[in-house]
Amino acid sequence: MGDVSVRFIDLFAGCGGLSLGLMKAGWQGVFAIEKSGDAFQTLTHNLCSKRKTTFEWPEWLPQEAMTTRELLDQFPRELEAMRGHIDLIAGGPPCQGFSVAGRRNPEDPRNKLKDEYVEIVNILQPKFLLFENVRGFASAFKGENKKSHADQVREDLMGFEWGGYQVFSRILEASNFAVPQPRARFILMAVRADLITSQAEIDPFDDIDAFCASFRDKRSLNGHNITVKEAISDLEINLHDLAPCLDTKGFNRIDYLQPEELSQFQKLMRKGLRKTQSPNSLRLPNHRAETVLRFQDVLRTCPKGRSLSKEMREKYGMKKQCFTPLDPDRLSRTVTTLPDDLLHYSEPRILTVRENARLQSFPDWFEFQGKYTTGGSRRKSECPRYTQVGNAVPPLMAEALGELLRKLENIL
Structure with missing residues (x-):
């Protein structure tokens, strides 16, 4: 495969930590969806400028804060037309409803946003997926006799009528990628099933320790956790x-x-x-x-x-x-x-x-x-700077995941 012009969109993008990391790993951003005006202002200020790390941004999409639901409802034809032109959908819905540090209310409406991610995936059918969330996303809610949200997403992605995805996931700590905090996260990567021609198992997390060591070594950050x-x-x-x-x-x-x-x-x-x-x-x-x-x-x-x-x-x-x-x-x-x-x-x-x-x-x-x-x-309507930073995917971790995806893209 190995096309240098690999293109992605970022859903629930926050202030742009995940997008920034992916761009540094060689992915070309097309657009990002974020409902908070404050976070979106930070994203566009930094990633819609004359820097090398910049989104293309299609003419049909207003460069303004919006929800994934608004994207689906207002631009269905434009999304359909982008099928075949997007290589990766990245993102992670707001994590408060899944976090073990929160109330973990099964009825939290934010828990449903993962379904909108899946809906957009079904329309665009990109080659790759990257989904990030808190560790609690992989745990069933207390008292529920059903699968975790991670298991539900996995089944949805594998079960599309057109063939779906081969799905891989792992709990990873940001400190493995030289981020100065542990920050355990649920990371899901998926490859469109029709792209996998060999019978060999292609798991991007198989040699993750060696990959992390190499990633850190390239930046002279190896040997210990960053204090x-x-x-x-x-x-x-x-x-x-x-x-x-x-x-x-x-x-x-x-x-x-x-x-x-x-x-x-x-x-x-x-x-x-x-x-x-x-x-x-x-x-x-x-x-x-x-x-x-x-x-x-x-x-x-x-x-x-x-x-x-x-x-x-x-x-x-x-x-x-x-x-x-x-x-x-x-x-x-x-x-x-x-x-x-x-x-x-x-x-x-x-x-x-x-x-x-x-x-x-x-x-x-x-x-x-x-x-x-x-x-x-x-607090329910505003997303100030401290909140933007706290909600973000660490860019170094995102860059490493972007490189891991490029490595996978190059062997298919």
């Missing part, structure tokens, strides 16, 4: 001046000037920028004085890299169930959508959006758009 300090130590306040935040009144930001010494991971994240170029989203939090004192005490007395115990939370009057002071010499805890889940390892503050983005492996040239945080009832 929190290796990811964000160049963003410490004591290395830089502070300046007024350019996009929010009343806040300061780190006025970044690249240090002489960078870790190999930091060099990779800084690639494409001059030493004097600062990444965006370095706004510092405005903590109250008593909050700073509490955080200082946490850093002095609590074990790092572990969530505070119930006793510790009660001591500090914290209602949060999960609050972790980071260990500089270990992987980060998984980055979430909440800005106050993680405490900096040496400074009495929560992380900036950019520090979270580093832990997710977003390059520094990638600029996040929109509000930083939101609250109350607006």
Whole structure:
């Protein structure tokens, strides 16, 4: 097969982490579907520009936020006409309904979005599929006497009347691909059945450990997990001046000037920028004085890299169930959508959006758009920067999966 112009679309694309990784692996993006205006603004700002990593974007599709349902209902003929012109459908529906960290409500309407993914696959019939979700996607809901959502999707993809797909899946940790956090994810890859001519089993995950080692080695990131300090130590306040935040009144930001010494991971994240170029989203939090004192005490007395115990939370009057002071010499805890889940390892503050983005492996040239945080009832309708980062597929992991798919594409 081996066509260099392999084309993909990204469904439930978020701010573009999966798309960015696939493009870096040599896939050409055609368009992306994302319902959040905030996340979509970040995606188009970074991936619909004059950079090499850019979507083609068809003329018939408005470059605006929309749902997969709107795509199906408003552009059925255009989608039909694209059959044979899309090599890969990538994406993963919102994960909150499947996450073991959430309520796992079987009636959560977000659980149905996987069916819209399958519906679009049935129309376009691409050669390959890439489906990403939380680990809980592969687990049946408590009290249900039926298959997991992963099993349902697998059956749907294998059962299309026109022949369907051969499907492979695995739970993979992002840290295997040099992302500085564990972040276990359910990854499904599928190959259209008519493309498999040999009887040999073609499982892209068969030699995954060797592949991961090779992927990391090419980037000089082999040998150990990437630690929190290796990811964000160049963003410490004591290395830089502070300046007024350019996009929010009343806040300061780190006025970044690249240090002489960078870790190999930091060099990779800084690639494409001059030493004097600062990444965006370095706004510092405005903590109250008593909050700073509490955080200082946490850093002095609590074990790092572990969530505070119930006793510790009660001591500090914290209602949060999960609050972790980071260990500089270990992987980060998984980055979430909440800005106050993680405490900096040496400074009495929560992380900036950019520090979270580093832990997710977003390059520094990638600029996040929109509000930083939101609250109350607006949480259901807005997707601020912290949420965009927390929801994203880590670009390094996405790049590795894209290379794995290219490898599979080349042997068929």
